[in-house]
Amino acid sequence: MTHGPGQTRRTIRMSDVAREAGVSPMSVSNAFKRPEIVQPETRERILTAARRLGYVPNGVAGTLASGRSRMVAALVPSIRNSSFARTVQGLSDQLAEQGYQLLLAVADTAERERQAIESVLGRRPDGIILTGNEHHPDTIRLLRQSGVPLVETWILSGPILDMAVGFDLNEAAQAMGRLLVSRGYRHIGFAGYAPAERSRFLERQRGFQAALREAGLRDDLLFYAEETAGFAGGRLAMAVLRAQEPRLDALFCVTDIFAVGALFECQRQGLVVPRDFAVAGYGDFEIAAEVVPGLTTVRTRGYEIGRAAAHLIVERAEGGIPAPRIDVGFEVIIRGSI
Amino acid sequence: MTHGPGQTRRTIRMSDVAREAGVSPMSVSNAFKRPEIVQPETRERILTAARRLGYVPNGVAGTLASGRSRMVAALVPSIRNSSFARTVQGLSDQLAEQGYQLLLAVADTAERERQAIESVLGRRPDGIILTGNEHHPDTIRLLRQSGVPLVETWILSGPILDMAVGFDLNEAAQAMGRLLVSRGYRHIGFAGYAPAERSRFLERQRGFQAALREAGLRDDLLFYAEETAGFAGGRLAMAVLRAQEPRLDALFCVTDIFAVGALFECQRQGLVVPRDFAVAGYGDFEIAAEVVPGLTTVRTRGYEIGRAAAHLIVERAEGGIPAPRIDVGFEVIIRGSI
């Protein structure tokens, strides 16, 4: 305790800085948190002392005392998926700019989401960002009870717990469906993920089917790949759907990964895209612009979703009352694949 | 404060649960943190009371009192890059399994890293995971002074601050260089990033050059792309290096993204791979197995790096003295592109 010679000095705290600068601890606190209310010279003296001692404020104690953590938790189903990676990047950028930190939890099932939420809530984050709007009932109860500001992302429709940032998934898929129809394709397949699991994929399917029915085309050429399918999903979809309908002339994929897989498969089979077969994707991943021919796809704004979500939370944390829903829109990007 | 009718009940704390269960607060704490030392019936009574009241332990207070946060901070230069995304996934999985949480900071420059470290240290994480071994001197001083366990990832050689998980970057590039040489290529180019910035790319270059010199080949066909180059990097590298050496017959790229870009460019120009031109990558991203022909590449173990790094930190946090360096190895994956 006494830091005599040879004694290892324990961690520097606010009162050490206060003594060093000849002020009260409160002034040190103010010098860091509300610099405008302390006299410039005093502030300078305090900051110098802090630097000299190598003082790092203990945010944990600060959080306990103030009830504000300047930390935002985000739950995403995956980080390898390019869309969510962009969202996390957006969150991270925006939060860093505003002096907040990101507590990240990756949870790919509702059950894991529940667990993650439970432990995250113990940290008293200033806000929580979720993906989608399908949550475990216990999750919802916990969140409601905690009163923490909430943003659900990648979704706009349906019941929202608090705030939401996303775009109209249904509309986006419908736009692509209409585009395919307008280009003259008549036997259009759909490659997605098992529908039970992910309503955000289901909405794409619905929008797509609506566009086909509108045009009087059959809307039952559906293929569902495994979670882990990757590029193979597109290949499999082509094989299965062409067996089901030999005249199949186009494929709409719920992710660009499937779509690129389908393009590669066309290449292997000697099908010329788009003359013999058309492929459309969803996501506008980096690769979409690079494959030959370029992939026609729906550009989503994952990065902006992240930024906007972070912004909503911070605004709320600082006492504002932001708009509860933000639509970041989408865009159909036309390249050579249809 | 009095929670009479209509009064909004403030947050439940440990003493509320204690009163409800008829025990002391310490027993509640023990029931959660060291269940084996409390009588089974007592424990049951406490947990029931906690559930009934919807008690969520305040981890912030716990951290302040115990000095342990059960939180690990990770700094990565990017999250969109597939390699780091895998590492973050590995971290997240391993930490979740062990009941720890992940504080993520994305910092793409040494200066931002410094800022991030500074604010991260305020949270008193039980460990910090860094990427690479090039850090701002202030960062190093801060980290040293804090005494927090540290893991540097994606690197093994050179000065290590505390612990490290990675593989021999030089060796990996050299292996690929040798493979190209053994296949008979004689004018082999290199596509990388600006060398000043990233020593982890520089090591690849050195290993590659060593392999070429070993074989008596020229080792100065080097191209450096911008940070943001993406697939275009490969295209540019081909253009520039072929202008410099028309007999160029192979290209080694520091990332699969460049390599795939180069493959696409070959396709556009009608070059048959690998007959007319060979391409090798680095990373074994998902796409490497899917392009036609498949990309020969170095498979790195980003996911395992994340898991191992998390494991080291946790072991250390729980009082162990783990090995300071872990080599997760690499693998040369031979496909059709060379």
Place this chain on the structure above:
DNA sequence: TGTGTCAATTGTAGCGCTACAATTACGCTG
């Protein structure tokens, strides 16, 4: 019956900070 041993439980004393109220300093008015 006294006493040592062990497991289970409990009080006490902070962890390092900030909200808030109280105090002091200081210039300005009448």
Place this chain on the structure above:
DNA sequence: CAGCGTAATTGTAGCGCTACAATTGACACA
């Protein structure tokens, strides 16, 4: 020069939890 408003600074009283030592009770043994 008293009286007052404003700005700067400071004390007090926790925030909710856990380390640690102290206490209690049950039981075995001499």
